[in-house]
Amino acid sequence: MTGPGIFLAFAALAIYSAVDHDTRKFFVTGVVVASVYALGAIGLNLIYGVLKFGHFAQGDSMMLAAYLAFFVVSGSILGERRDTQVLPVHLDDLPGSTDPIWELTFGYSLLLGIIGAGLLMSGILVLLDRLIYRRLRERRGNIVIFSIASLGLALAIRSSMLIFWGPNPRSYVEGIHPALHLPFDIVLKGDQIFIIVTAVVMAAAVYSLLMFSKLGKAMRAVADNPELALISGINTDQIFVWTWVIAGWLIAVAGVLLALQAQLNPNLGFIIVLPLFASAILGGIGSPLGAIGGALIVGITQEVSVGLEVSVFGEHLLPLAAGYKFSVAVVLLILILLVRPQGLFGREPA
Amino acid sequence: MSAKTPILEAKGVTAGYGEIDILHGVSTAVYPGEMVAIIGPNGAGKSTLLRTMFGLLPIRSGTVHLKGQDVTDERPDQLVHLGLSYVPQVANVFPSLTILENLEMGAFVRQDRLNDRLDRIFALFPDLSGRRGEQAGRLSGGQRQMLALGRALMLDPDVLLLDEPSASLSPKMVEMIFERINAINQEGTAILLVEQNAKEALSVCDRAYVLAMGQNRLEGDAKAMLENEEVGKLYMGA
Numbered sequence: 251m252t253g254p255g256i257f258l259a260f261a262a263l264a265i266y267s268a269v270d271h272d273t274r275k276f277f278v279t280g281v282v283v284a285s286v287y288a289l290g291a292i293g294l295n296l297i298y299g300v301l302k303f304g305h306f307a308q309g310d311s312m313m314l315a316a317y318l319a320f321f322v323v324s325g326s327i328l329g330e331r332r333d334t335q336v337l338p339v340h341l342d343d344l345p346g347s348t349d350p351i352w353e354l355t356f357g358y359s360l361l362l363g364i365i366g367a368g369l370l371m372s373g374i375l376v377l378l379d380r381l382i383y384r385r386l387r388e389r390r391g392n393i394v395i396f397s398i399a400s401l402g403l404a405l406a407i408r409s410s411m412l413i414f415w416g417p418n419p420r421s422y423v424e425g426i427h428p429a430l431h432l433p434f435d436i437v438l439k440g441d442q443i444f445i446i447v448t449a450v451v452m453a454a455a456v457y458s459l460l461m462f463s464k465l466g467k468a469m470r471a472v473a474d475n476p477e478l479a480l481i482s483g484i485n486t487d488q489i490f491v492w493t494w495v496i497a498g499w500l501i502a503v504a505g506v507l508l509a510l511q512a513q514l515n516p517n518l519g520f521i522i523v524l525p526l527f528a529s530a531i532l533g534g535i536g537s538p539l540g541a542i543g544g545a546l547i548v549g550i551t552q553e554v555s556v557g558l559e560v561s562v563f564g565e566h567l568l569p570l571a572a573g574y575k576f577s578v579a580v581v582l583l584i585l586i587l588l589v590r591p592q593g594l595f596g597r598e599p600a
Numbered sequence: 601m602s603a604k605t606p607i608l609e610a611k612g613v614t615a616g617y618g619e620i621d622i623l624h625g626v627s628t629a630v631y632p633g634e635m636v637a638i639i640g641p642n643g644a645g646k647s648t649l650l651r652t653m654f655g656l657l658p659i660r661s662g663t664v665h666l667k668g669q670d671v672t673d674e675r676p677d678q679l680v681h682l683g684l685s686y687v688p689q690v691a692n693v694f695p696s697l698t699i700l701e702n703l704e705m706g707a708f709v710r711q712d713r714l715n716d717r718l719d720r721i722f723a724l725f726p727d728l729s730g731r732r733g734e735q736a737g738r739l740s741g742g743q744r745q746m747l748a749l750g751r752a753l754m755l756d757p758d759v760l761l762l763d764e765p766s767a768s769l770s771p772k773m774v775e776m777i778f779e780r781i782n783a784i785n786q787e788g789t790a791i792l793l794v795e796q797n798a799k800e801a802l803s804v805c806d807r808a809y810v811l812a813m814g815q816n817r818l819e820g821d822a823k824a825m826l827e828n829e830e831v832g833k834l835y836m837g838a
Contacts, residue, residue: 467697471705474694481688482751483680483709
């Protein structure tokens with residue numbers, strides 16, 4: 251029963267950091283970061299569950315989706331001489347589309363941009379499945395072959411972002427934006443509230459789809475036993491395509507939220523692959539719901555480790571310098587794999 | 601009996617895994633409303649024959665006909681549309697889905713009168729009725745076998761392929777499962793079943809085939825085969 255123990259230890263850390271005034275802002279940032287990780291990790295677990303491989307291109311796909319949203323919104327793309335060109339048709343041209351909504355930094359053009367990125371990303375993933383993964387399935391490639399193929403795609407995707415948008419980080423909306431002061435001394439930007447709310451809505455939508463729709467049940471059936479699904483009359487090829495479509499929407503929304511929280515940066519996708527896998531594995535690989543728990547643990551622990559002061563025998567253990575925070579996910583992952591390899595919410599291996 | 605055409609017929613089927621052939625020209629026929637057993641020693645190719653007829657293994661030579669239609673190498677999810685259902689021996693339920701969801705997946709390709717068909721399954725297997733929301737992975741061996749049968753029956757198939765329905769069940773459960781299979785057959789579904797438990801199978805079936813080394817060894821009336829000395833010696837430990 252190590253699962254509940256780990257969970258309680260994390261809950262203690264979360265509550266302590268939330269209550270303590272000095273660390274509260276790190277806790278709040280942790281929740282925002284966790285929202286992004288959760289969507290990315292749900293997608294990872296969905297792909298792992300149905301298609302049975304670790305999708306290493308998840309982070310880079312998220313970033314590509316963020317750039318696709320940027321592209322349809324601003325029309326910006328690098329020209330032949332590496333200078334930014336603005337295409338004549340883009341969403342920001344719509345009347346009033348850049349007027350900030352409520353306390354957000356952006357207007358409805360970015361909301362349309364998310365939809366555009368979702369459509370494009372789903373299409374790209376379905377196309378890649380056709381071109382690559384389906385061929386590997388027909389040759390009965392094992393999990394390693396699939397994962398290495400996705401790693402190769404990750405590199406290709408990152409390079410394509412460098413080609414089309416260059417190495418310099420960008421933002422959807424330039425400038426400095428003031429934060430909101432909420433009750434309990436919580437300081438959040440409007441965009442961060444948008445991130446949390448959108449992640450919750452998206453996770454709830456995917457959960458309902460998986461639990462209650464015919465498609466979702468069939469996806470779970472294929473995840474359980476692909477051959478029995480085929481025997482039952484489920485066209486498993488179709489289920490694979492739908493899985494990529496849903497993963498594409500999760501990736502697109504997660505990617506735009508990531509770019510809102512951090513920035514558009516071609517290298518960021520690769521950096522967050524590790525926390526995403528840590529979240530997915532912590533929660534229990536293949537369990538979309540577990541991914542949310544895993545993401546909360548990774549996101550909050552990672553951010554709090556930068557703000558919490560811990561000394562052991564006079565040696566300062568924490569806080570970490572900010573640059574080290576991504577290593578926290580990996581350390582957590584190693585620790586939990588040692589004591590509970592199936593993940594917190596995963597089933598005991600048979 | 602043989603005036604009619606078979607509802608399911610395999611002719612000279614050769615198939616196997618990888619480079620190795622397991623079946624060497626096996627033929628079987630099931631007539632409408634019949635219950636037919638395939639018995640034989642371990643490794644005779646009984647399960648492989650069912651898997652091959654259901655499109656899970658490529659057929660290297662020979663043909664399979666369902667209701668007069670050539671379905672050689674047809675995909676399993678297409679065969680289901682044509683009225684053929686199959687219950688594998690192991691891994692025959694979706695463990696993380698509930699009982700109700702398992703049955704819904706059985707009916708994936710047709711949604712009409714779903715509730716009527718669910719009612720029929722729950723009437724046939726009252727044990728399942730009270731636990732609709734329970735995960736299938738938590739069921740006992742016997743209940744799991746009932747759910748597997750129920751899933752296959754959700755499409756109201758014309759022919760049912762059963763792979764060792766009595767495997768690893770207690771004697772009491774074996775009796776109960778065979779009684780249910782008989783009831784399903786009485787309602788008009790033709791059944792082709794593979795059994796290790798030859799005595800039990802022959803006593804409920806109309807006809808039987810004996811398979812050995814991937815070839816037809818014997819075929820005939822099931823009750824007569826029960827009396828057959830050679831069969832008794834070889835496959836029933838008598």
